Amino acid sequence: MTDKRMHKIPGHNDVKWDDKNSDKFRGAVKETGIGFMGYDYDSATEQFKVFLHYDQLYYWKYAEVSKLGKGFVDGEFWGTKCPKCGDKFFPPRVNCWALDDNLEKTEWIKLKEEGVVHTFTIAGWSGKSSLKRLPFVLAYVIVDGCKTAIANELRGIDPWDAEFGMPVKVVWKPKNERQGTVTDWHFEPADGWKPSGMNPEKERMKELCQPVIDWVKTMK
Ligand SMILES: [Zn+2]
Incomplete structure (x- = not known):
């Protein structure tokens, strides 16, 4: 039986990044240092990743908190809420931090800005x-x-x-x-x-x- 508290990790071939924007801002690099270059989103698995140029291009995947990054693109704040104790988190936490809640998995909620x-x-x-x-x-x-x-x-x-x-x-x-x-x-x-x-x-x-x-x- 799978542990519901564990993080969901889609298989490599399950993520197609159908909404590709990795080159969208790359032409705007004017200095050595850090800059955000673009992002990819996969609508089927709701995975989000961001491309950075920090002297060289790299990216980080938002993975289980992908909804945060996609929300920013859409102009929305998405946080998480623990179904047990009701604590809300923004930036979002995937699992509740309350010791009594045994790493309860949180749920996504749209927040007031x-x-x-x-x-x-x-x-x-x-x-x-x-x-x-x-x-x-x-x-x-x-x-x-x-x-x-x-x-x-x-x-x-x-x-x-x-x-x-x-x-x-x-x-x-x-x-x-x-x-x-x-x-x-x-x-x-x-x-x-x-x-x-x-x-x-x-x-x-x-x-x-x-x-x-x-x-x-x-x-x-
Ligand atoms: Zn909790």
């Missing part, structure tokens, strides 16, 4: 492709009441205005630019959210950001 900031940092340095946007906020966000948090950029805000617990929404790239990766979207403050007034800690953050802002202005 909204969340709250669990924690954040202000980036004063970055990879080449995002240097000109410094300083920016990287936030760990709890999406739709999940028990795991996902990291992404929080835009549309002065970095020193970021707050723990602030509500955020999700903003997608245009569909034809999506690659099935976390760079397909970013967070922005929820509609109607207003930052609290300046305080000593915010003033300190603003002062720390200023040299970065000045330096970015000197970049061509």
